[in-house]
Amino acid sequence: AxxxxxxxxxxxxxxxxxxxxxxxxxxxxxxxxxxxxxxxxxxxxxxxxxxxxxxxxxxxxxxxxxxxxxxxxxxxxxxxxxxxxxxxxxxxxxxxxxxxxxxxxxxxxxxxxxxxxxxxxxxxxxxxxxxxxxxxxxxxxxxxxxxxxxxxxxxxxxxxxxxxxxxxxxxxxxxLPVLERRLLDLQRDVQVYETLRLRLMELLEEVKIAEAAIAGSVRVVDAAKVNSIPVSPNRMLIVAVAVLLGAAFGVLLALLVEMLDVTLKDEGVIKKLAGPNIPILGWIPLMNLDRTKPIPSLVVYNNPLSFEAERYKLIANNISFGTLRKTKRVFSVTSPGMGEGKT
The missing domain is CATH 1.20.58 (Methane Monooxygenase Hydroxylase; Chain G, domain 1)
Structure with a gap:
């Protein structure tokens, strides 16, 4: 054209x-x-x-x-x-x-x-x-x-x-003159064929890309190898992490139980709660009574040298010295055990 x-x-x-x-x-x-x-x-x-x-x-x-x-x-x-x-x-x-x-x-x-x-x-x-x-x-x-x-x-x-x-x-x-009309027709043909040529070139490039995707010039540079040692799971790492997490959880649980525990464990806790102006006369430990005695609860009489007897004696002395003054005194006797009575 x-x-x-x-x-x-x-x-x-x-x-x-x-x-x-x-x-x-x-x-x-x-x-x-x-x-x-x-x-x-x-x-x-x-x-x-x-x-x-x-x-x-x-x-x-x-x-x-x-x-x-x-x-x-x-x-x-x-x-x-x-x-x-x-x-x-x-x-x-x-x-x-x-x-x-x-x-x-x-x-x-x-x-x-x-x-x-x-x-x-x-x-x-x-x-x-x-x-x-x-x-x-x-x-x-x-x-x-x-x-x-x-x-x-x-x-x-x-x-x-x-x-x-x-x-x-x-x-x-x-x-218009015949020659101008002929020139116009030829110019239109050139434009049409040029547009068609560009479109065919685009289609050709698309076909080349499709062929390359189907049968590309690809070669193996380095063959893949199967690893004999599994990458996952790493059992040693899992065990170590589990131990650390378990220990941390146990410590946190113990701290939480300790914080939530409001019971009185020893004499120091009682002194802290009672304050410096309220003295503690003494405490009696949990005793294993001798059932062979006529009156098992008379610990001082049955075994005067035992630890339990000494605790009773200490309390008696503290009460004696604490009542020397003429002022009124108030004593509180209590027990954490069930069935032992509260005063």
């Missing part, structure tokens, strides 16, 4: 298109790009329209056909107004080429919006009027059918409008 374009330029002496030819070509391309996505949109609208129409028909709901809707005088009038305003707006947009909207375009867009709203309301009234069916499900499907009809009508109107504009510019382009 590039060689054909070069040969034509050499033989014809035309290096580039005139300003008018280039302008017409750009405008045709502009409207072609706008029209391409509308074809897919129209196909989707047609599918939705047929689906909801058949659904309602299968349930015995009669609705207006598409041709009957287009024959409605009010819809015809709204479509004519829509096409006229949309044509003017599209031409403004092509002239400005994305440089922004002027005041006239704002007015046109507002008018188009009002026209499309009126068109939707009219289609709703004809396709899904109130009281069409008492079934809520079928009523909702009738509304969806009206929306699909509205999208189909607008899309067809847009495509028809763009085609008419393209035909207008194509007719102007046909009035």
């Amino acid at each position: 590039a060689d054909a374009l070069g040969n034509f330029r050499e033989s014809s002496g035309i290096i580039q298109l005139s300003d008018k030819s280039k302008l017409l070509s750009d405008k045709i391309a502009f409207f072609q790009l706008r029209r391409e996505p509308l074809a897919l949109q129209l196909n989707e609208s047609n599918n939705n329209y047929e689906y909801y129409r058949m659904l309602l028909a299968s349930n015995g709901v009669e609705v207006s056909t598409y041709d009957e809707l287009l024959a409605d005088p009010e819809i015809e009038q709204l479509l004519r107004a829509f096409k006229d305003k949309s044509r003017e707006s599209a031409l403004y947009e092509a002239i400005q080429n994305g440089s922004g909207q002027n005041q006239r375009q704002f007015v046109l867009e507002s008018s188009i919006s009002q026209t499309t709203k009126a068109l939707l309301d009219r289609i709703m009234l004809l396709v899904a009027p109130k009281g069409l069916t008492t079934d809520t499900y079928l009523a909702l499907n009738a509304i969806e059918l009206a929306k699909a009809t509205y999208e189909r009508v607008l899309t067809e109107a847009d495509i028809e409008l763009l085609l008419s504009i393209e035909d207008t510019y194509a007719e102007e382009l046909s009035q």
